[in-house]
Amino acid sequence: MLIADIDFCVPEDAGQLFSIEAACFEQPWDRRVIEHDLADMGQVVYMKATLAGRIAGYGVLGRAGRAAHLMNIAVHPDYRSRCVGLQLMTAFDEIAREWGCGRMRLEVRSTNARARDFYVKLGFACIRTERNYYAGGEDAIIMVARLPLQVK
Secondary structure (H helix, E strand, C coil): CCCCCECCCCHHHHHHHHHHHHHHCCCCHHHHHHHHHHHCCEEEEEEEEECCCEEEEEEEEEECEEEEEEEEECCCHHHCCCHHHHHHHHHHHHHHHHHCCCCCEEEECCHHHHHHHHHHHHCCCCEEEEEECCCCCCEEEEEEEECCCCCC
16 A cells, blocks of 8 residues: 555646546546636545655545535556555545535446445445436446445
């Protein structure tokens, strides 16, 4: 396990975040969306995991009432299976509980078994499938967990 420095993202991180997006996803978030969000952090929280001065992963958390919404999490392929995602999820769990949220929800691609397994270990359960959710027509699995997460 690598111990990452977990911190809030700043606008200057946009380039590294987009690089991680491009390395992780066939259809990455638009760089302009990331730049806009980082310039106006009113609705969402971006957190980063830094190792030796390099951003190894990041995530985005929003809130809707008493539910937190994990909007994105991405760990650069060079740092996968080293608990970087777990450390980000631990930070999001703390933030969500600080907000007074009792649960967290997320969407995950139906074909992303590795991510689904990761979320199940944290206490997430599938509540439904959203057909044609992603560009290209892929389905999303909607998952929800009670807080605190089952971080082990």
